[in-house]
Amino acid sequence: MPSETSLIRQIRALAAAQPSNKRLIKGIGDDCAILRPRPGHDLVFTTDFVLEGRHFTLDTHKPADVGHKALARSLSDLAAMGSRPLFCLVSLAVPQHLGQRWISGFYRGLFALAAEHGTSLAGGDLASFDRVIADVVCCGEVPTGKALLRSSAKPGDSIYVTGTLGASAAGFRTQRGANWKRHLRPEPRVAVGLALAKLGVTCCMDLSDGLSLDLRRLCLESGVSAELSGTLPIARAATLDDSLHGGEDYELLFTASPQVRVPEEIASVPVTRIGTIGGGKPGLINFAGRRIRSGGFDHFK
Amino acid sequence: MPSETSLIRQIRALAAAQPSNKRLIKGIGDDCAILRPRPGHDLVFTTDFVLEGRHFTLDTHKPADVGHKALARSLSDLAAMGSRPLFCLVSLAVPQHLGQRWISGFYRGLFALAAEHGTSLAGGDLASFDRVIADVVCCGEVPTGKALLRSSAKPGDSIYVTGTLGASAAGFRTQRGANWKRHLRPEPRVAVGLALAKLGVTCCMDLSDGLSLDLRRLCLESGVSAELSGTLPIARAATLDDSLHGGEDYELLFTASPQVRVPEEIASVPVTRIGTIGGGKPGLINFAGRRIRSGGFDHFK
Numbered sequence: 287m288p289s290e291t292s293l294i295r296q297i298r299a300l301a302a303a304q305p306s307n308k309r310l311i312k313g314i315g316d317d318c319a320i321l322r323p324r325p326g327h328d329l330v331f332t333t334d335f336v337l338e339g340r341h342f343t344l345d346t347h348k349p350a351d352v353g354h355k356a357l358a359r360s361l362s363d364l365a366a367m368g369s370r371p372l373f374c375l376v377s378l379a380v381p382q383h384l385g386q387r388w389i390s391g392f393y394r395g396l397f398a399l400a401a402e403h404g405t406s407l408a409g410g411d412l413a414s415f416d417r418v419i420a421d422v423v424c425c426g427e428v429p430t431g432k433a434l435l436r437s438s439a440k441p442g443d444s445i446y447v448t449g450t451l452g453a454s455a456a457g458f459r460t461q462r463g464a465n466w467k468r469h470l471r472p473e474p475r476v477a478v479g480l481a482l483a484k485l486g487v488t489c490c491m492d493l494s495d496g497l498s499l500d501l502r503r504l505c506l507e508s509g510v511s512a513e514l515s516g517t518l519p520i521a522r523a524a525t526l527d528d529s530l531h532g533g534e535d536y537e538l539l540f541t542a543s544p545q546v547r548v549p550e551e552i553a554s555v556p557v558t559r560i561g562t563i564g565g566g567k568p569g570l571i572n573f574a575g576r577r578i579r580s581g582g583f584d585h586f587k
Numbered sequence: 588m589p590s591e592t593s594l595i596r597q598i599r600a601l602a603a604a605q606p607s608n609k610r611l612i613k614g615i616g617d618d619c620a621i622l623r624p625r626p627g628h629d630l631v632f633t634t635d636f637v638l639e640g641r642h643f644t645l646d647t648h649k650p651a652d653v654g655h656k657a658l659a660r661s662l663s664d665l666a667a668m669g670s671r672p673l674f675c676l677v678s679l680a681v682p683q684h685l686g687q688r689w690i691s692g693f694y695r696g697l698f699a700l701a702a703e704h705g706t707s708l709a710g711g712d713l714a715s716f717d718r719v720i721a722d723v724v725c726c727g728e729v730p731t732g733k734a735l736l737r738s739s740a741k742p743g744d745s746i747y748v749t750g751t752l753g754a755s756a757a758g759f760r761t762q763r764g765a766n767w768k769r770h771l772r773p774e775p776r777v778a779v780g781l782a783l784a785k786l787g788v789t790c791c792m793d794l795s796d797g798l799s800l801d802l803r804r805l806c807l808e809s810g811v812s813a814e815l816s817g818t819l820p821i822a823r824a825a826t827l828d829d830s831l832h833g834g835e836d837y838e839l840l841f842t843a844s845p846q847v848r849v850p851e852e853i854a855s856v857p858v859t860r861i862g863t864i865g866g867g868k869p870g871l872i873n874f875a876g877r878r879i880r881s882g883g884f885d886h887f888k
Contacts, residue, residue, distance in 0.1 A: 291804075311629060311734075312734070312736065315737070315738075315808060316668070316736055316737050316738070316792075316808070317633060317664040317665075317667040317668055317737070317792055317793060318631035318632055318633040318664050318665060318667075318668045318670070318727070318734070319631065319632045319633070320629050320630070320631050320632075320668075320729075320734050321629065321630045321631075321632065322629050322630075322731065323624035323628075323629075323630060325626060327624075328612060328621050328622065328623050328624075329621070329622045329623075329624060329630070330619035330620065330621050330622075331619055331620045331621075331622065331676060331709065331710065331724075331726070332618060332619040332620070332676075332710065333676045333678050333710065333711055333712050333722070333724055334678070334712050335678050335680060335712050335714050335720075335722075337680060337714060337716050337720075339717075340714065340715075340716060363618040363619050364618075364619065366618040366619075367617070367618055367619045367621075369619070375632060375633075375634045375724060377634050377635070377636050377722045379636060379638060379720075408632065409632065409633065409634065410634055411634050411635050411636050411722070413636050413638060413641065414641075415638050415641060416640075417718075419636075419638075419680075419720055421634070421636075421678045421712070421722035423632075423634055423676060423724045425632070426619070428621075430623065433612075433613070433619070433621050435613065435617055436616070436617050436618070437616075437617070491617075491618055492618060503592075507616060507617070
């Protein structure tokens with residue numbers, strides 16, 4: 287295994303080949319990265335773990351899949367704020383035996399997705415450990431005061447989701463086909479998030495832990511309830527249970543007042559109306575008239 | 588063990604008791620944190636792992652020690668840029684059996700240090716895993732173009748360090764006394780970094796992996812060599828080897844041109860001149876006239 291210094295030199299060389307970001311005054315190579323913010327813009331920040339044995343296994347995921355997923359999770363949070371990605375910081379711990387090839391593969395997957403979304407690698411941390419651990423921080427920008435929040439849903443708003451639901455959970459079960467590919471390589475809905483902000487949508491979040499749990503969180507933050515009509519855009523070969531409670535779809539969940547005209551497709555992604563926000567007990571969710579419990583993924587249950 | 592939702596609620600309650608930061612428009616509770624940057628300032632970012640079995644063990648470190656150390660490592664990087672801390676994001680993975688008490692202890696230690704330095708908790712990630720893993724991201728601000736860099740050392744500059752060297756390595760060996768306490772609770776030199784920027788110092792980094800390795804990194808970034816005089820501020824009960832190659836002192840290493848008057852004490856921390864920057868082969872370091880190898884800590888050696 288090469289030394290840490292030489293590994294970092296290699297990652298830096300890979301990063302130098304990426305599209306540059308004029309507002310990143312200093313990237314890899316110092317104690318900190320330096321960003322010169324743009325006037326009239328707020329910055330948004332998120333951080334997400336990807337842990338071996340929990341979010342992936344070395345048997346099922348190639349290193350490039352892990353790199354893709356690590357960045358996709360954070361970019362999906364930026365998308366949910368309606369923000370444009372600027373840069374990421376990557377903390378990566380890997381077992382010595384995986385070696386330089388695994389690390390290069392990880393960064394190849396990460397850089398491919400980063401390039402699609404104009405995201406620069408600005409720095410990070412590298413350590414050896416007995417399991418693979420990645421923690422990716424992403425920073426994005428949004429015009430001042432225009433970030434999409436979880437807390438702005440109002441009774442009477444329609445509830446929408448992008449794409450289809452349950453694909454990732456169904457793919458995880460069968461480990462083949464289009465759903466498995468969606469599980470391995472989730473697509474953060476960055477372009478949709480930016481378009482929603484322009485449409486006048488103000489309330490949005492991403493679906494990482496399953497519709498029933500994530501919608502409950504949105505309702506709690508907004509102090510509202512939700513009535514789901516019973517119609518969901520269920521992914522092919524997925525079950526109703528997958529689409530209600532399955533995690534890792536990384537679609538966007540948003541609400542819009544009746545005044546906002548929401549098209550059936552945004553940035554080439556279909557959009558489906560799935561229900562209405564109500565003024566009932568905060569966090570309460572009905573599906574086709576019957577109360578549903580929050581399934582979804584809780585790390586500590 | 589309570590659910591993830593209730594754990595996050597508790598952390599959020601603890602965070603609400605912290606001093607607020609008017610530029611953090613949104614903290615915990617949404618997909619991202621939102622920062623409204625101050626005109627005329629650059630933002631600096633760093634991220635650092637703290638891994639069980641590598642940076643600490645559950646036998647020797649109380650949860651509050653781990654929380655302190657996790658934040659201290661990142662704050663030390665902000666200090667090295669001469670920047671004022673603004674906020675942090677904390678990704679924390681813990682085994683289920685450690686439970687809520689351990690998590691609360693971790694955050695108690697982290698919040699105590701955060702309060703000392705006016706740092707807000709703006710968000711993060713929480714997961715269960717079979718080992719404790721923390722990754723802390725810190726963001727600070729610095730007047731536009733005034734960040735202290737590793738790359739601005741010039742031949743003829745004097746080389747300085749703050750405090751004493753080798754305490755952490757010596758403490759790690761004996762696990763008692765003042766040096767052990769310094770190992771457990773390193774003090775990031777935030778006030779010193781801010782003062783250095785005002786003095787007109789431009790080149791600085793923090794000592795996390797040992798003087799010989801870190802000075803070599805600074806020299807490589809600046810394209811210079813270094814002559815150490817042979818006099819070092821060795822901590823009581825530490826060896827010369829501890830002070831040259833021992834990691835985790837979190838003191839500041841900086842250089843200054845002969846025009847800059849560097850006082851013997853800055854922000855109540857003693858400052859010692861230890862050598863001179865030269866124009867020899869980049870990265871080459873002499874100590875009392877003899878070439879030394881970079882010892883220090885390399886994760887992959």
